[in-house]
Every structure is written in C-alpha cells, then in structure tokens.
Amino acid sequence: ALLGDAAHPMRPYLAQGAGMAIEDAQALAQCLSVGNAMVPEQLQAYAQARWARNARVQARAIRNGRIFHAQGAVALGRNLSMRLMGERLMDVPWLYAGGSEVHGFNGNAL
Numbered sequence: 001a002l003l004g005d006a007a008h009p010m011r012p013y014l015a016q017g018a019g020m021a022i023e024d025a026q027a028l029a030q031c032l033s034v035g036n037a038m039v040p041e042q043l044q045a046y047a048q049a050r051w052a053r054n055a056r057v058q059a060r061a062i063r064n065g066r067i068f069h070a071q072g073a074v075a076l077g078r079n080l081s082m083r084l085m086g087e088r089l090m091d092v093p094w095l096y097a098g099g100s101e102v103h104g105f106n107g108n109a110l
C-alpha cells in the first residue's frame with residue numbers, strides 16, 4: 001500500500017501533506033485489522049476509503065496556490081475579498097471534520 005506523499009504528494013497551500021499521511025495511516029490500520037478479510041481486500045478497502053478525500057485536498061491546495069500567487073486584477077479581487085470576509089474565506093469545515101469513515105466488507109463502518 002502507498003500512503004502519504006508517496007501516494008498523493010500535496011502542494012503546500014493547504015498545509016495538509018502530513019495531515020493526510022496520518023489519516024491514511026489510521027485508515028490503513030483499521031482496514032488491516034479486519035480479521036476475516038484477505039489482505040488484497042483489506043488494501044482495496046483502504047484505497048477506496050482514502051482516494052476521494054485525498055483528491056479533494058489536493059485540488060483545494062492547487063486552487064489555493066493559484067489564488068495565493070495571483071497577479072493583477074485577480075490579486076486585487078483576492079485582497080478585497082480577504083478584507084471583507086477575513087478568515088471565513090479560508091475556512092474549510094469539511095477538511096477539519098476529519099476523514100471519511102472506513103467501511104468493512106459488509107458496508108458497516110469499522
């Protein structure tokens with residue numbers, strides 16, 4: 001199994017590379033602890049549990065990078081938005097709510 005940067009290197013603009021590596025490790029440990037499953041199935045469940053969240057975080061980090069490094073009119077718009085909305089603009093509740101549940105082979109959360 002691949003996890004962390006080896007699986008999904010992150011742009012730095014959301015500061016989540018280590019965060020996602022830790023979540024991966026927890027999900028992998030949970031999947032491997034399913035006693036009655038074969039290892040290939042356990043690894044498949046791990047990949048299934050993690051790909052969408054990691055892809056979402058990667059996409060958000062890429063988007064942040066574009067905004068942070070914007071120039072010209074886009075930079076002016078960014079600065080104005082930051083002034084008006086403050087830290088609410090950067091808030092990502094879905095991110096800090098944690099990773100998705102890992103589901104066993106019967107569909108129940110582990």
Ligand SMILES: Cc1cc2nc3c(=O)[nH]c(=O)nc-3n(C[C@H](O)[C@H](O)[C@H](O)COP(=O)(O)OP(=O)(O)OC[C@H]3O[C@@H](n4cnc5c(N)ncnc54)[C@H](O)[C@@H]3O)c2cc1C
Nearest residue numbers: 003004005006007009010012014015016017018019020021
């Ligand atoms: C400047 C900076 C700031 C960061 N800030 C944040 C932050 O605020 N928040 C956040 O979540 N993330 C942050 N990150 C990202 C975070 O550090 C990485 O995403 C995270 O360390 C990835 O963990 P990992 O275990 O996948 O890989 P790594 O931490 O890179 O661990 C891989 C390990 O494997 C070892 N290794 C490599 N090849 C071999 C080999 N052949 N045999 C044996 N061992 C080997 C390496 O020496 C290393 O110890 C930051 C990164 C940098 C560079």
